[in-house]
Amino acid sequence: MGNSDLRDLATIREVTFDELEGSAIAVDAHNWLYRYLTTTVKWTASEAYTTDDGVEVANLIGIVKGLPAFFEHDIVPVMVFDGAVTDLKADEVAERRAQRERAEERHEAAKERGDAIEAARLEARTQRLTDTIQETTRELLRLLDVPIVEAPAEGEAQCAHMAATGAVDHAGSEDYDTLLFGAPTTIRQLTGSGNPELMDLEATLAELELDRRELVDVAILCGTDFNEGVRGIGPKTAVKAIREHGDLQSALEAHDATMPNAAAVQELFFDPPVRDVEFDAAIEPDVEAAREYVIEKWDVDRDEVARGFERIEESQVQTGLDRWT
Structure with missing residues (x-):
């Protein structure tokens, strides 16, 4: 569910990326991307991800920093994007929009009084997935050969469906809705610096x-x-x-x-509105093309993405060696 009430009820245990090695995870892309987007905006100078025309693409830094953890453990991230908003969710969407608008007003006030720390915190809360962010995210994922699924409606419902039907091994989301939509297992904390968590539907039902x-x-x-x-x-x-x-x-x-x-x-x-999908699990990222797209086309600071691209390249070398051993 969108709120955290089920946190008190769900059976969740910590896992390691090593335990997830070789699996495929249907990732709630909007959920995953938004967390990296807001973190990048909060902790990175805007000049690092703003073009000469003033277009902000902090998402590109977030993606390059977020994907290596998957590649390094031979995990296939299947990025599932939301489709049409369900009518029942209209009120929730309106409330989130209102929260952003309130944060924008407070952000401007913090800038005017020179409170840089508060301004950065509030700016992160005002982020939205603009058309440019949507388009550049998909293009970078394509260059890195990451499978993309366009959900008919709710992304978490599509993730749960893919996990329940065996198309992937797990759903991946910070929201608890995947539990309610029937995902047997959901991996949480995919964007954190610590270990992920595994939320287990059957264990939850048995416990309750x-x-x-x-x-x-x-x-x-x-x-x-x-x-x-x-x-x-x-x-x-x-x-x-x-x-x-x-x-x-x-x-x-x-x-x-x-x-x-x-x-x-x-x-x-x-x-829920969902669909069956097929995808190629053999990922072969074009790192050089992705690097050029991020740095040359979108003016992202080379230093901000250098290590991320290096980790992706190194992961592909290691994966290749593992296949021959």
């Missing part, structure tokens, strides 16, 4: 003594990206309510609450 439909009902009671929850009901109370009353509607009645779109949210989690 619920089935997946009941877990979805628990999430709906708490609130998801697609509905507002019932005031005063947190994750533990929601689990207790579903165990006691058996289903969402009975739990709502017991709490004297109504939720007009409950059935639509349930249906979305169990029958």
